[in-house]
Amino acid sequence: MMSLRLRLFTLVAAITMIxxxxxxxxTALSTRAEVQRVLDGRLIEAARMVAALDIPMVDEPRxxxxxxxxxxxxxxxxxxxxxxxxxxxxxxxxxxxxxHPGFSERQIEGQQWRVYTxxxxxxxxxxxxxxxxxxxxxxxxxxxxxxxxxALVGLAGLGVLLWLGVQRGLRPLDSLARSIAxxxxxxxxxxxxxxxPSELRPxxxxxxxxxxxxxxxxRAERDFVANAAHxxxxxxxxxxxxxxxxxxxxxxTMREHALEQITxxxxxxxxxxxxxxxxxxxxxxxxxxxxxLTSLDSVLAEVIDDYRAAAMACGTRIVAAPxxxxxxxxxxxxxxxxSLGNLVENALCHGGPGGEVxxxxxxxxxxxxxxxxxxxxxIAPQDQERLRRRxxxxxxxxxxxxxLGLSIVEAAAxxxxxxxxxxERPSGGLIAAIRFDFRDDRSI
Amino acid sequence: xxILVIEDDEILRDGLAAxxxxxxxxxxxxxxxxxARAAAATQxxxxxxxxxxxxxxxxxxxxxxxxxxxxxxxxxxxxxxxLIRDRIDGLDGGADDYLGKPFDLGELSARLxxxxxxxxxxxxxxxxxxxxxxxxxCRTVAIDGEEVALSRREYAILHALASRPGHVLSRGQLxxxxxxxxxxxxxxxVEVHIHKxxxxxxxxxxxxxxxxGYRIARQ
Numbered sequence: 001m002m003s004l005r006l007r008l009f010t011l012v013a014a015i016t017m018i019x020x021x022x023x024x025x026x027t028a029l030s031t032r033a034e035v036q037r038v039l040d041g042r043l044i045e046a047a048r049m050v051a052a053l054d055i056p057m058v059d060e061p062r063x064x065x066x067x068x069x070x071x072x073x074x075x076x077x078x079x080x081x082x083x084x085x086x087x088x089x090x091x092x093x094x095x096x097x098x099x100h101p102g103f104s105e106r107q108i109e110g111q112q113w114r115v116y117t118x119x120x121x122x123x124x125x126x127x128x129x130x131x132x133x134x135x136x137x138x139x140x141x142x143x144x145x146x147x148x149x150x151a152l153v154g155l156a157g158l159g160v161l162l163w164l165g166v167q168r169g170l171r172p173l174d175s176l177a178r179s180i181a182x183x184x185x186x187x188x189x190x191x192x193x194x195x196x197p198s199e200l201r202p203x204x205x206x207x208x209x210x211x212x213x214x215x216x217x218x219r220a221e222r223d224f225v226a227n228a229a230h231x232x233x234x235x236x237x238x239x240x241x242x243x244x245x246x247x248x249x250x251x252x253t254m255r256e257h258a259l260e261q262i263t264x265x266x267x268x269x270x271x272x273x274x275x276x277x278x279x280x281x282x283x284x285x286x287x288x289x290x291x292x293l294t295s296l297d298s299v300l301a302e303v304i305d306d307y308r309a310a311a312m313a314c315g316t317r318i319v320a321a322p323x324x325x326x327x328x329x330x331x332x333x334x335x336x337x338x339s340l341g342n343l344v345e346n347a348l349c350h351g352g353p354g355g356e357v358x359x360x361x362x363x364x365x366x367x368x369x370x371x372x373x374x375x376x377x378x379i380a381p382q383d384q385e386r387l388r389r390r391x392x393x394x395x396x397x398x399x400x401x402x403x404l405g406l407s408i409v410e411a412a413a414x415x416x417x418x419x420x421x422x423x424e425r426p427s428g429g430l431i432a433a434i435r436f437d438f439r440d441d442r443s444i
Numbered sequence: 445x446x447i448l449v450i451e452d453d454e455i456l457r458d459g460l461a462a463x464x465x466x467x468x469x470x471x472x473x474x475x476x477x478x479x480a481r482a483a484a485a486t487q488x489x490x491x492x493x494x495x496x497x498x499x500x501x502x503x504x505x506x507x508x509x510x511x512x513x514x515x516x517x518x519x520x521x522x523x524x525x526x527l528i529r530d531r532i533d534g535l536d537g538g539a540d541d542y543l544g545k546p547f548d549l550g551e552l553s554a555r556l557x558x559x560x561x562x563x564x565x566x567x568x569x570x571x572x573x574x575x576x577x578x579x580x581x582c583r584t585v586a587i588d589g590e591e592v593a594l595s596r597r598e599y600a601i602l603h604a605l606a607s608r609p610g611h612v613l614s615r616g617q618l619x620x621x622x623x624x625x626x627x628x629x630x631x632x633x634v635e636v637h638i639h640k641x642x643x644x645x646x647x648x649x650x651x652x653x654x655x656x657g658y659r660i661a662r663q
Contacts, residue, residue: 250466
């Protein structure tokens, strides 16, 4: 891309040139026309003046001494029968014109002549006054040069001034560029919106908006990494301690137990890493404007299959209510599977042994909800907000959840315009619902 | 030496109980603030290992609560957030020491021993009573430089008595020091250990104070 300065200068210079050329052409044409008109007028006047003189009829043509004025003009006086009565000095010997009254042009001895013929029928005279066209042309050219040369010199001066003006006019851009370049590479502090011309202000404001979003994203990322790193410390401490116990243990049972704990800890830690990755994935993904519909049945079958073993281990059944049949959910299959999986896992974990985890789908006029219901102690209202935050675990959880499950569901739901709703189950327990609000206003 | 471990992560708690047990501590372990309050109320511990992030509150709150209540038990804080600000808050809140996760089991027990030593008014890690010397770091006992092999429990009883020479400890106090909650204690267990100690170290080192308990002779 051409520099703004050069672009602006070229544009202004081109426009100036076009206007100037137009004006020059106009001036040239009108000057030439005016000169022709004036000179033609002079020819007529000269012819009449000569005709008005008392010219004696002589046999020998008389030559009038040339003057500096008449050098351009040539005059011939002819009798009606074709005899040359007199002519000015420097006039050609041949007749300047055919003899018709009025203007005519003729080539004589390689010279073009413009001639006015005055016929005086009473006295039997033809007066022809002619202008040498090349002389006329020189006059016009000289006048044009006299007019246009100063303007041409002025044009060069104008070019220099335009360049300086463009330079000066674009100085705010330079100072903005300098103030951006002078910042440290890591600085995301906003630029000063109050200085600079009004045209640049929207740019600066937009840029500040971008900087703010970038700063927020960077802070979120930094917090996330810091939190994630801290959260990994406890399982690592557990692993290290158990490893040392296994190394030092004197009896076999103790060593076996420690090794078993190490295996469990590795499983849990790797699950936590998986959860962290899926949360990062959900949060990194832009909100999808076109969400495809997913069949709830097929995803549900997969989720129930995934958690069959876990459910059996705590004597709980996972039941899909008949309302789920044929339901279509505006969420991608992966996001739905992940969300349902996390909610089912929570329900199994908190629902207590021997219960039932029910998955249902309810639709009314305003919304569709996918419900995961358990018979656990539920969530106290004051804990609602806290448990949605990352790395926050419910009280009384002994088997070390990552504290990320609800955050993942929430992020996935938000990505497709839904939200996570946690509420008390009227018959006891907790309902975790992914709620899709129907919007009447499609323009939103 | 009986200590209380408060840590919500099940695997780490289990590891601490086993690991500190191997280092010669008797460990009671709990996983929440509520259980910790109950444990501290019913039992005297020589030291407490306290995790900051607990499911029903912060370990720091528990710490200030105990300190305000006048508890002088040495407390070592464990935390995953190993930031300077946290350490300052912890230490200013009344903690005696601080360890960031993940830590080395050996370092944790050395720090605990140091805390216990300081709380009993000693500076060096060797206890000497007459010709008897106890090296806490290696958990070895020697008489006139000659090492004597002791079982874990025998060492714990001797260490408890030798930490305060001339001070009488009852049978119940000794039981508390050397057995955790989960262990069944035989009614005459302490007598049996005392008997074995006397056989290894010489009769006159541990005196019986009739009706009160045992003490180590000052000499």
